[in-house]
Amino acid sequence: MQPISILIASADDSQRDFITQQLDADGFTVYEADSASSAVAKLATQAIDVLLLGDLAKPADSPALLREIRAGQHTRVHPGQPTITLGASDDLTTLRAYETGSDHHLPTDSAYVILRAVLASVVRRTLHDVTSRHLHIGELHIDTGACSVEVAGTPVRTSRIEFDLLAKLASDPTKVFTKNELKRAIGRDSSYSDRTVDSHVCRLRTRLANTNGGAWLPSTWGRGYSLLRAEERS
Numbered sequence: 001m002q003p004i005s006i007l008i009a010s011a012d013d014s015q016r017d018f019i020t021q022q023l024d025a026d027g028f029t030v031y032e033a034d035s036a037s038s039a040v041a042k043l044a045t046q047a048i049d050v051l052l053l054g055d056l057a058k059p060a061d062s063p064a065l066l067r068e069i070r071a072g073q074h075t076r077v078h079p080g081q082p083t084i085t086l087g088a089s090d091d092l093t094t095l096r097a098y099e100t101g102s103d104h105h106l107p108t109d110s111a112y113v114i115l116r117a118v119l120a121s122v123v124r125r126t127l128h129d130v131t132s133r134h135l136h137i138g139e140l141h142i143d144t145g146a147c148s149v150e151v152a153g154t155p156v157r158t159s160r161i162e163f164d165l166l167a168k169l170a171s172d173p174t175k176v177f178t179k180n181e182l183k184r185a186i187g188r189d190s191s192y193s194d195r196t197v198d199s200h201v202c203r204l205r206t207r208l209a210n211t212n213g214g215a216w217l218p219s220t221w222g223r224g225y226s227l228l229r230a231e232e233r234s
Contacts, residue, residue, distance in 0.1 A: 004123055005029040005047055009039035009065075010054030010086070015108070019052065022112050036065045043069075044076035045155050047134055047143040050122055052115075054086040054108070062087070063100045070101040078133070078145035082122050086110075135170045137227060140208075140216075142170050151211040161186050162204045165197070169217065169227040178224040201225055 006028050010016045016032055023030045031046055033039035036056055042048065056062050062085070072079040085097040089107035097105040103125075104118050133145040139152040147163050149156040158166065168185035169177060177185075179194045186192060186200075205217040218229050 003027055003029045004119075005031065005049045006052060006119075007031045007033060007039065007042050007046070007048045007050075008052045008054070009033040009036075009042075009056065009062075010052075011035070011056045012054060015054060015086075019112070019115070026116070036061050039065060040074050040077060043081065044074065044146060045148050047141065047146060047148065049082065050119060051081055051083040052086060053083055053102075063096065066100045066102065076147045081145070084115075084118060084122060135167070137170055137173050140170070140227075142167060151208060154211045156207050156211055158204065158207060159200075161200050162207070165200055166204060166227075169225065173227040174229065176220045176223045176226045182224065197225075 006023055008016050008019050008023075008030065009032075011034050013034070016034070020030045020032060031042050031048065033042050034056075039051070039053075039056075043051065053062050053066060056065070066083060066085070068074060069077055069081055069083070070079055083101065083103050085100075085102040085105045086108050087093050087097060087105065089109075094105050103122050106115060106118060133143060135142040135144065141150045142148075144167055147160075149158055149163065149166060164186045165182055168182060179197045182197050182201075183192045183194075186197075201217055201219075208216040216227060217225055219225050
């Protein structure tokens, strides 16, 4: 299992720095954000397992961000993103945090050992999602929750159709998927043709190759496409 990745979103520099140092020392992969927009950018481009959401610049920013995530308003951020909120300890703030969609609310002054215990609990409850949403094939990493793609740590921008095709091919990297199977994977529109599949696979192959990621998406004449040739699987 890959190291658990944490995004700390807080406008409080000292709080963010302290938690980052402690988690980093304990082997977590840690990212930081100091605003709602930077948090969304990180969630959309990195494989974030747990969001630690503290107070942002304005009191309404944090609950507004979590409501937007839960409502699916950020298309590249999974609505079920595991989230621990950090804030005031009074009853009303705690109630509002849970109503907004927090998986667990912690007072800002909670000891680090308590934060670690809560993190372990949240990860345990979402263990299936944490382990199944990330696909690793060689240097290729696909986060099906965040709809993000990286090759050797370099982000690869994809369209919705390209991402759906890649996720399907990555589900069984050496299987040759027929064009009909790939059309069903991109779904939503029964008018997709073989030429549509060919065009999107070609663009996706170019995007992956531009990261110096080697050769991907070989075609098998008369059958279809695979992510890798059988002898290349690692």
